[in-house]
Amino acid sequence: MAGLRVRRNFRDLQDEYDKGNRKPLETLIRAFQGIQELPPHDQKSFFSLAGLHGEPFRGAGWGNASWWGGYCNHGNVLFPTWHRAYCFALESALQSIPGCEDVTLPYWNEIEEATLERGIPEVFLKKKWTFEDGGVIDNPLYSYKFQKKITDNLNPFPDADYSKGYGYETCRYPYSGLVGPADIKKTEEHNAKINELGDDKVNEIFNENVQSWLLHTDIDGVKGRGGVLQKFFDCLNAPNYTVFSNTTSATQWNDDHFNVGEPTSDTVSPHVVPLESPHNDIHLAVGGYEIGDANFDGEYPGANGDMGENDTAGFDPVFYFHHCFIDAMFWQWQKKHGEIKQLNVIPEYPGTNSVDNQGPTPGTPGGTWLSLDTPLDPFKLPGTNKTMTSKDVIDIETQLGYTYSPIKGLPHSLDDVPATGHPDHVLRISGINRGLIPGSFILSAWTTENGLRELPESSACHNFCAAARTDRGPSK
Numbered sequence: 001m002a003g004l005r006v007r008r009n010f011r012d013l014q015d016e017y018d019k020g021n022r023k024p025l026e027t028l029i030r031a032f033q034g035i036q037e038l039p040p041h042d043q044k045s046f047f048s049l050a051g052l053h054g055e056p057f058r059g060a061g062w063g064n065a066s067w068w069g070g071y072c073n074h075g076n077v078l079f080p081t082w083h084r085a086y087c088f089a090l091e092s093a094l095q096s097i098p099g100c101e102d103v104t105l106p107y108w109n110e111i112e113e114a115t116l117e118r119g120i121p122e123v124f125l126k127k128k129w130t131f132e133d134g135g136v137i138d139n140p141l142y143s144y145k146f147q148k149k150i151t152d153n154l155n156p157f158p159d160a161d162y163s164k165g166y167g168y169e170t171c172r173y174p175y176s177g178l179v180g181p182a183d184i185k186k187t188e189e190h191n192a193k194i195n196e197l198g199d200d201k202v203n204e205i206f207n208e209n210v211q212s213w214l215l216h217t218d219i220d221g222v223k224g225r226g227g228v229l230q231k232f233f234d235c236l237n238a239p240n241y242t243v244f245s246n247t248t249s250a251t252q253w254n255d256d257h258f259n260v261g262e263p264t265s266d267t268v269s270p271h272v273v274p275l276e277s278p279h280n281d282i283h284l285a286v287g288g289y290e291i292g293d294a295n296f297d298g299e300y301p302g303a304n305g306d307m308g309e310n311d312t313a314g315f316d317p318v319f320y321f322h323h324c325f326i327d328a329m330f331w332q333w334q335k336k337h338g339e340i341k342q343l344n345v346i347p348e349y350p351g352t353n354s355v356d357n358q359g360p361t362p363g364t365p366g367g368t369w370l371s372l373d374t375p376l377d378p379f380k381l382p383g384t385n386k387t388m389t390s391k392d393v394i395d396i397e398t399q400l401g402y403t404y405s406p407i408k409g410l411p412h413s414l415d416d417v418p419a420t421g422h423p424d425h426v427l428r429i430s431g432i433n434r435g436l437i438p439g440s441f442i443l444s445a446w447t448t449e450n451g452l453r454e455l456p457e458s459s460a461c462h463n464f465c466a467a468a469r470t471d472r473g474p475s476k
Contacts, residue, residue, distance in 0.1 A: 006403055007104050030099065035094060040148040050319075053086070054070035054312060055164075055312060068360065072314075074310065075246050075357020080244075081394075091103075107325040110278075123139070124141050144317060145170075146315070161182060164179065174299075210282075231278035241345065244275055247274050249351030257272075287304070287306060332410065343390065353368065362377070372391050375387040
């Protein structure tokens with residue numbers, strides 16, 4: 001690791017801070033403060049970088065729901081590599097702040113015991129931050145206040161109005177961030193009730209929701225099967241990059257390999273889980289969705305935080321620590337499967353076309369086949385005007401100059417990653433028109449055993465889901 005920047009576990013920085021080594025965490029916070037204070041037109045400002053993911057939309061997607069107006073890639077083979085380039089750009093911006101040249105982007109370890117037992121690192125829940133020298137600031141890891149308004153030109157179609165005014169502050173579960181004219185009154189009433197609970201209780205509710213998604217317990221504490229934790233393990237066993245990379249390709253792979261050896265219908269083939277699947281779930285857990293109980297009831301049905309929607313997710317600072325972990329898991333998969341120097345995409349497979357899932361990104365024609373040579377707009381190779389491609393970000397150590405500290409919660413040997421056993425039965429659900437349901441939503445399936453309803457599985461749907469936005473015309 002000599003000469004490499006090491007992206008560390010965020011909680012290790014917090015533990016060091018508590019033991020007296022304040023500099024690493026304080027430098028990170030100063031770096032985030034620095035980019036959040038840059039003018040919104042500055043390409044290294046938080047506003048500018050956050051806006052690359054979704055809103056403010058540009059290109060054909062500015063006002064046409066058949067196209068995607070953000071640069072991010074979801075539901076296709078560019079999902080891991082585009083977000084790797086994105087985190088690299090954010091990290092480079094942090095390093096541009098004077099005094100923060102050596103800062104690296106830490107990851108929120110979403111599978112370690114500390115997260116399973118306590119939820120998110122507590123720094124993300126502090127509204128204010130006090131530096132060792134006594135200076136007090138609004139905590140730039142807690143939220144971001146918009147320096148410029150963004151307008152959702154697609155509202156009210158295809159779902160909700162994600163416009164945000166100047167001064168809007170990002171929020172997470174159990175708050176709501178829907179502040180368009182049709183939603184503002186209901187949002188104010190909802191958030192007022194949440195505020196009455198007090199910060200400590202709100203943080204407790206938030207952490208319990210994250211834990212319930214990871215361990216798959218409903219709001220009554222009833223344990224289901226699987227959960228996001230198991231999905232993170234399962235994705236490392238995906239057999240090739242194409243199906244590992246995204247939900248669209250994995251769905252087709254599972255269809256192709258369902259009950260191999262038919263008509264032996266009681267034999268179920270291994271179920272492939274893509275990295276994008278647990279990624280989606282954490283977005284919804286943080287953003288404002290909960291696993292309901294056996295009566296399909298949610299405790300805070302009005303919750304609608306920014307992380308829960310593609311349109312605004314990049315404006316929540318925790319987005320980057322979440323995606324840093326997703327990138328770390330991508331690297332673990334590469335090491336496990338011996339693909340640190342090259343990746344392979346199955347040509348013309350579902351998930352390899354620009355119209356798959358979310359729709360074409362700005363500047364990408366509809367019907368374009370995606371490959372490792374497809375530009376990862378708008379990111380440039382450092383010091384050049386050449387747009388990055390996936391081939392430029394495969395080997396994080398030799399090409400990008402960083403690596404990851406060991407991930408607590410994973411076995412010492414990646415060959416020992418636990419896999420879910422083959423299920424006796426598989427429930428397949430179809431015929432759901434996502435275009436009729438506003439925003440993201442959760443699909444849950446219940447079974448009855450010994451007279452009791454049991455939750456075998458939940459899945460994040462719509463803006464963070466396979467074939468998410470059926471309202472996008474050719475992206476279906």
